[in-house]
Amino acid sequence: MAVQSLYRRYRPQRFSELKGQEHVVRALKNAVANSREGHAYLFSGPRGTGKTTTARILAKVLNCENPLDGEPCCECGSCLAVQEGNSFDVIELDAASNNGVEDIREIIAAASLGSPGRHKVYILDEVHMLSKGASAALLKTLEEPPSHVVFVLATTDPEKVAETIRSRTQHLQFHLLPVDELEAHVRWVASDAGIDISDESIHAVLRQGGGSARDTLSALELAAATGGMVDEVTPVDEFVDALIEYDAGRLLAAVAHTVNFGRDPRTIVNDLVRHMRDAFLTQMAPELVQLPEDRATEVAAQAGRLGTPRIVKVIETLGLAINDMRNAPDSRVVLEVALVRLVHRELQMGIESMLARVERLEKELENRPQIAPAPVNPSTGRAVLGGRVAQDPSAPAVRPVAPAPSAAAATPAPTTTPEPAPAPVPASTSAMSIATVVEKWNDGVIGELKGMRRAVAQMAKPVERDGQLVLMVDNEPSAKRVNEYMPDLSAVIFKVAGGKCAIVVETRSEEPRAPKAKVVEEVAEEEFVDIEEIKQLPTVSNKATETNLADAFPGSEILTEDE
Template identity: 40%
Template sequence: MAYLALYRQWRPQNFDALVGQQAVKTALKNALDSGRIAHAYLFSGPRGTGKTSTARILAKALNCEQGPTAEPCGHCHNCERITAGTSMDVLEIDAASNGGIDQIKELKEQIAFTPVESRYKVYIIDEVHMLTTPAFNALLKTLEEPPAHAIFILATTDPQKIPATIHSRCQRFEFRRVTVDEIAEHLAMVAEGSGLEADAEALRLIAIQSEGGLRDALSLLDQCGVMSKQITTATVREVLGIVGREVLRALAEAIGRQDLPAALGKLGELLEQGKDARQVLTELMEYLRALLLFQSVPDYEEIYLTDTREALTALTPLFGRDRLMAAEERLHSALLELKTTMRPRITAELCLLDLCRIEGSTLAALSARIEQLERQLASGALAASYTAAPRPMATAAVSTPPPAPASTLRPAVTAAAGVPQSASVQDDVDEIPLPPEPSGFEEEQGTVVVLPQEAYAPRRQAVPQAPAPQRQAPVCRPAAPQQPAAPRPAAPPAPAAARPAEPQPSRQFAQPVTAPQPKSALAAQTEEYAGDFAAGEDYWKQTLDLMKAEKKNSMVSCGRNGRVYSFVNNLLQVAFKAPFLADRINKEDYRKAFEDALLRIARRPIRLEAVIAGRVKPPAAQPASQSAPQTVDAAQELDEHQLPQKLQQAVNAFGGKVTDISD
């Protein structure tokens, strides 16, 4: 006798032998016991879950000599002929190869004849969704009112392709995927009955890889039995070409530590062993999915089919949820690219490069980068790298007398640095950072800016200072005898022709932009983005895709020429280089169409404004609570007799003037 495959040898012959599908078994057995037998059944579900086997068991239960019964004997003439597939009253039709209208017309002509040797004529139509539309139409009337001796059993793996008129004429039973435990238990019984030696771990691995299909699991067990007498996990991996949890664990650890050489090395080893790049990325995607679910729901038992709790716990500190989500999206896009690429290895290597460097343009990738920065800030890594190489700054030694009243001197505080203002000056200001000296700066001329010591306290705490060198008096020209008690009269301004142009270093330090800037600088300033740019760009891209799907081609063609400029306070600004495109977008019809699409995508009203690139500034995310610091000439508000004595000496020594920076 010719060898039979395991899935044919162990095909279930009664309802009790059917693995899983408890709801289907219970419903059919109750219908047979009560005599409430329908004229048409529709069995739907994934492949290898027992649809055709259940149809044959139902045919035997209907035509058994002791029936109709829920427990066919399997030994009578009708049961044996149905099991062997030689019964003249049980017809199996493959719709994939016999799905035309001619075959259905022939079936309609034969259905009128009574059964030859059985109680019912049973028509089993497999893959019924492959029937053509005319064939479905020809079957409708017969399926609705068949003869009393005819019963239809339709089986399909794609019920969505079956017309609703067919659905309404059948009783539908949904076959679910068989669980891993049920498959592993059944495989152990089959291996024992077939004389195969298999490890429990190997059988469980077969059950996982079969993805709920019992027929696939039996075929894989049969193949492994031919490969080796003793079936182990290594045998299953060799047959399937899968990677294995140990290698995946090492690859995931290299990605978590952002060790690109190690990750590429693991990939190269797997490809040299004959592993497929698509299989490697698929299993890596499943492993990271298990790690993500472990962080969210540790009690979810299914994730431990991928790896143990201890291994997942050790990898958890290396990944955040946002990074895992971004990795899943990147792996998914790489798997789609592998369908069309000619060089799978290049696609896999670029995917690992992005996973290690946390790169990408999606919102999940941007969230992962922010999460990484937050972790570095929390651990102090960024602070250490900043203090390791401080930026050199020009300093000037200035000595100040005891603090003066607030009404006498108003200190200058740099608002951009976020330092709170202080109303007093401490006794000792050791070093005050000054901007680099511009070209043509003379030593005897300059500007002294008085800053409180508190403004530089954070910098002093962050950067340890070396022992301060001994102070030396600044070298300058001899000054006239000082008279601190009486104020000096202000010198008359020199004529414009005789007074040379003097640099203003203090004004550059106090107010970065005080003079009109060139056109290029202004354009560069207005090129900065404002608000939540990533969300705005994502909304704009989805809006264009939605309108393209709705065949609004002219609007999409116009909108694709713009780029997101800012997204603040539900106002989305899109910049265009061509003014006529911006004017067209701002028209009522175009603007309303785009805002309606934005509303459907964002689930909140968003206003759209088209602007011309380089002519406007983005709106501020928050209104400024304080006005910008302004440079005020000291000669307008302060008199020299109000300055402390030592500060007046420094001013006289350098031959400069005092600039007050205040709110």
């Protein structure tokens, strides 16, 4: 059984058969019924959401001998020719392979030779791949389109389509299907095609399809071919388990397995981000999770094992990877690097703090021979001030070498002039109090925070430098988040430090000693997005909620945005 045959067999032939794209259907049917169809449409949306199918239905109805209410009859010669893929009125081009200027010129030359009374529909798939010259040639035609021509430009990446072209089209957005709608469709197709399949397999099929009708039916096809057994090739759970276990080898194996099966690394990363977003929602706003109940429970369990800060980190890192993939020659490498970064603790720390750590250890080694207790008056047992004993190998080491990540460098080692013994707790900034913050960052600071504040604090790695507390973050968006939440963070930090101190937020990409840093000493109360507020939004305003959440994850995309 051919892999695509179910999808072909159940491919929608009329607008009314399209699933989940009601706004698109309404716009096109109305336009056709009133003979007001546009000359150029831009269909954008994830792969497998019906863009090309819709373009074909449009071509069919425009040339149908007996159209009814904006729908094709699907019986006349013209309709059948389109359905069989041998109509001269529909010209499909994949811009990814026909992206030269010459190809576009040929198309345009052909477009001007129309047969009277008929519509020629040009479907340009992946139009964002057109070369600059080809875009310019296309633009010229769009400026003065022949009256019988309709261009349908399809793309998964509308942002990459030249604005000049976009502005001359009617832009219609296609969406992934909500899980319940897709499930109903799969069950219907399965029963219509006489496929006997268990509920469990149906859910596996849905997971594998990732919201794309085409991919879901392909998965069903495979399940049917193997007697209802679903060999889940992209079990997103495999990736998540490997992330939980910090297992780089397992992640890379999962990538290899999935890519070998024919999946685009972009699809993998989008699936993962979507899954992580669900995981995040199970913790923050469970009522917004759109998953079957048993699956939601599984995802919530994964979320619990990962913890919110790591989920945020994964979404953030993969979001950046999605951006990087746009310009990378090999998107698989970008995906692999991003995943390894997420499980490699030292890479996660960043080169900056690694260097700081090496420097600190070196300093400690240098100082080590000098580490000796201040001379003690044997009669009082108290330190004698202003003196220094000669090195005495029998003297016990008072200051053990601090365990690695603590901020021992910030702790002044006793040298020639030890400070008076019971030093008062400094009222304001001192290296000592900042060292305390650094040391107690996990329990004292992060442990005191909740929800987003906690997640944001977890983005930062604290370092003491020149009497300032430096919060190192990975990138500008993180820096922005940390600054946004600074009123809450600083309150806890000052508490731990026992006084106010200078706080600097720095991204790792900056020069280590010349930060264009923002010094925060006293911060005014600011407004910030509170997850409680987000949760209290009525569910109908999903968009606002999702936009808020998307804002919280730099580089993320809303994958199921509704009109």
